[in-house]
Amino acid sequence: xxxxxxxxxxxxxxxxxxxxxxxxxxxxxxxxxxxxxxxxxxxxxxxxxxxxxxxxxxxxxxxxxxxxxxxxxxxxxxxxxxxxxxxxxxxxxxxxxxxxxxxxxxxxxxxxxxxxx
Amino acid sequence: xxxxxxxxxxxxxxxxxxxxxxxxxxxxxxxxxxxxxxxxxxxxxxxxxxxxxxxxxxxxxxxxxxxxxxxxxxxxxxxxxxxxxxxxxxxxxxxxxxxxxxxxxxxxxxxxxxxxx
Numbered sequence: 001x002x003x004x005x006x007x008x009x010x011x012x013x014x015x016x017x018x019x020x021x022x023x024x025x026x027x028x029x030x031x032x033x034x035x036x037x038x039x040x041x042x043x044x045x046x047x048x049x050x051x052x053x054x055x056x057x058x059x060x061x062x063x064x065x066x067x068x069x070x071x072x073x074x075x076x077x078x079x080x081x082x083x084x085x086x087x088x089x090x091x092x093x094x095x096x097x098x099x100x101x102x103x104x105x106x107x108x109x110x111x112x113x114x115x116x117x
Numbered sequence: 118x119x120x121x122x123x124x125x126x127x128x129x130x131x132x133x134x135x136x137x138x139x140x141x142x143x144x145x146x147x148x149x150x151x152x153x154x155x156x157x158x159x160x161x162x163x164x165x166x167x168x169x170x171x172x173x174x175x176x177x178x179x180x181x182x183x184x185x186x187x188x189x190x191x192x193x194x195x196x197x198x199x200x201x202x203x204x205x206x207x208x209x210x211x212x213x214x215x216x217x218x219x220x221x222x223x224x225x226x227x228x229x230x231x232x233x234x
Contacts, residue, residue: 003229040191067185068197071210071227074157078210078227080185080197093188093195093210095227110188110195110212112120 001098006077009096009104010070014081020058022051030103037109038092050107060085067091075099091115118215123194126213126221127187131198137175139168147220154226155209167224177202184208192216208232 009028016024026047029035035044035053044050063084070079075098083090092111099105126145133141143164146152152161152170161167180201187196192215200207209228216222 003231038190039193068208069232071197071208071232072229073155073227076156076225076227078195078212080188080210091185091188093197093212095195095210095212095225108193108212110190110193112189114120115186115188 001072001075001102003072005102006072006096006098007070009098009102010066010077010079014064014066016054017058017062017064022054022058025051025054028104029107030099030101030105033103033105033107035107035109037094037107038111039108057083089117091117118189118192118219120189122219123189123213123215124187126215126219127183127194127196131181131183133171134175134179134181139171139175142168142171145221146224147216147218147222150220150222150224152224152226154211154224155228156225174200206234208234 012024012028029047029050031047033050035050044053065082065084067080067082070077078095080093090111092109095108096104097106129141129145146164146167148164150167152167161170182199182201184197184199187194195210195212197210207228209226212225213221214223
């Protein structure tokens with residue numbers, strides 16, 4: 001996948017949080033996408049379960065601040081960010097794997113208690 | 118897997134580069150581990166192919182500087198770092214997935230030309 005397309009997806013993802021816009025999320029993910037956030041917890045299957053997750057995130061007023069350039073490789077991109085809420089910051093590394101249609105097929109979020117401040 | 122064990126593995130990995138010590142690498146990875154560096158390129162299969170890769174890296178005098186806390190999640194850890202060589206810095210995000218024996222079963226390195234300075 002083109003680097004520019006991967007970078008654009010990250011940009012749209014950040015914008016989705018800024019605007020609390022679930023339609024952007026719906027447009028980024030495949031219908032049958034799988035999301036693990038955090039990795040090690042039960043995965044969410046399909047766009048409807050995934051949208052519920054983001055709805056909750058948006059309700060907490062989370063904003064994303066990238067902490068470094070996205071790392072684009074093959075059909076994947078890994079990126080680190082601060083998820084800033086009113087009283088808490090969580091600092092994950094996310095990995096998006098895209099399918100042949102340019103939609104996120106698999107999302108993995110790596111973070112633990114030691115990445116929350 | 119315990120967070121402390123995941124963090125220790127990262128510490129050993131950084132030390133392997135400092136000391137150019139292939140035995141540390143051999144001890145970290147499973148015999149039948151798979152390595153994708155960068156993701157999208159043909160994977161290396163098994164410890165011997167993986168050791169060849171690190172031998173080349175050590176020959177270039179690469180040193181690792183973590184750029185942020187490791188993100189430990191389940192049996193995995195993701196971390197960003199600068200791979201510092203004499204005339205070049207490459208800044209990947211790596212993901213290690215560990216097996217039940219605490220060895221790295223799968224390693225994925227995310228980076229592209231835009232992460233090289």
